[in-house]
Amino acid sequence: DTAVSQTPKYLVTQMGNDKSIKCEQNLGHDTMYWYKQDSKKFLKIMFSYNNKELIINETVPNRFSPKSPDKAHLNLHINSLELGDSAVYFCASSQGFLAAQPQHFGDGTRLSIL
Amino acid sequence: GQQVMQIPQYQHVQEGEDFTTYCNSSTTLSNIQWYKQRPGGHPVFLIQLVKSGEVKKQKRLTFQFGEAKKNSSLHITATQTTDVGTYFCADQTGANNLFFGTGTRLTVIP
Numbered sequence: 001d002t003a004v005s006q007t008p009k010y011l012v013t014q015m016g017n018d019k020s021i022k023c024e025q026n027l028g029h030d031t032m033y034w035y036k037q038d039s040k041k042f043l044k045i046m047f048s049y050n051n052k053e054l055i056i057n058e059t060v061p062n063r064f065s066p067k068s069p070d071k072a073h074l075n076l077h078i079n080s081l082e083l084g085d086s087a088v089y090f091c092a093s094s095q096g097f098l099a100a101q102p103q104h105f106g107d108g109t110r111l112s113i114l
Numbered sequence: 115g116q117q118v119m120q121i122p123q124y125q126h127v128q129e130g131e132d133f134t135t136y137c138n139s140s141t142t143l144s145n146i147q148w149y150k151q152r153p154g155g156h157p158v159f160l161i162q163l164v165k166s167g168e169v170k171k172q173k174r175l176t177f178q179f180g181e182a183k184k185n186s187s188l189h190i191t192a193t194q195t196t197d198v199g200t201y202f203c204a205d206q207t208g209a210n211n212l213f214f215g216t217g218t219r220l221t222v223i224p
Contacts, residue, residue, distance in 0.1 A: 041200055043157065043214040056211055090156055100145040100206040102159035 003027050006091050006106035014114050015083060021076045021109045023091030031055075032074035033103065034066060035090040043090070049074050050096075086113045118143075118205055118215040126221045133193050135218035137186040137203035145206040146179055146186045151217075152199040160188075162206075193222045 004025045013019055025032060034046040048056035052068040063079045074091060088108045094101040118139050127133050137146065145164050149157040161170055163179035163186060170177045176189045186203055200219045204212040 041151075041217050041219070043202060043217070045211055045213070048211055092157075100147070100162060100164065102147065102162065103157075103212060104159070105156040107156050 004091055004093055004104050004106040006089075006109050008109060009107060010110050010112075012112045012114065013081060015081055017081050018077070018079045019081060019111070020078070021089055021091075021111075023074050023076070023106060025072055025091075025093040025104070027093055027095075027104060029093040029095050029104070030071055031094045031096060031101075032068065032071070033092040033094075034074065034076050035092060035105075037088045037090060037108070039087070046089075047074075047076075081111075081113050083113050086111055118203065118213055120201075120203060120215040120218050122218055123216065124219045124221070126223060127193050129195060129222050129224050130192050133190045133197070133220055135188050135201050135203075135220075137188075137215050139184050139205060141184075143179075143183045143186070143205045147204045147206060147212065148177060148186075148188055149202045149204060149214075150199050151202065155199070157202060190220075193220070195222050195224055198222050 006023045031050045033048050035043055036046055037043045045058050046060045047066045049068045051071050065077045068074045088110050090108045091106040092103040094103045121136050147162045148160040150160055151157045161177050166183050167181045168179040174191045178187045200217045202217045203215040
């Protein structure tokens with residue numbers, strides 16, 4: 001039983017295209033996140049949602065638009081893909097957001113822009 | 115802005131040797147979490163440190179939080195090939211936002 005699942009696992013597409021990544025968690029957590037990990041392995045928070053509401057948007061271009069239809073899902077839509085968007089995108093979830101809680105990560109989506 | 119640096123960036127050890135990674139911050143850390151990411155995998159939570167000077171152990175892993183809460187360390191005794199991966203510290207800022215360190219990539223030579 002996968003706790004945090006992302007689809008697709010790999011995404012290869014051309015510059016300028018629009019793509020979406022889906023994330024679902026079955027842990028009953030209230031808070032979900034999107035992280036970007038670049039080729040140097042730097043892991044950076046992009047968005048944080050608590051109970052479907054946006055909590056954090058960390059200076060991410062507005063080409064990236066998260067959507068949370070319910071607290072178990074947090075999808076990421078990217079418009080007009082650029083070469084610099086090539087990275088691994090991780091979805092994560094945690095129980096609550098005010099107190100320090102461990103985060104559970106999905107397997108990642110490896111996005112390659114041609 | 116906040117910077118959480120980890121040293122070393124890379125470490126190669128012979129199996130059986132010890133390994134330590136250090137996490138240093140320019141500002142006072144709130145709570146420190148440690149994660150391990152295997153090659154091709156995703157970060158997996160290891161432990162959380164909250165109190166100044168705190169020390170926690172998990173089998174061969176020892177985690178410390180500095181007295182001034184500006185640094186933390188992870189020490190592995192007698193490394194095994196299963197310890198291979200990148201170890202990240204992360205500072206938990208407001209709203210459970212994790213600010214990850216730069217990571218230390220550990221290679222264990224059998």
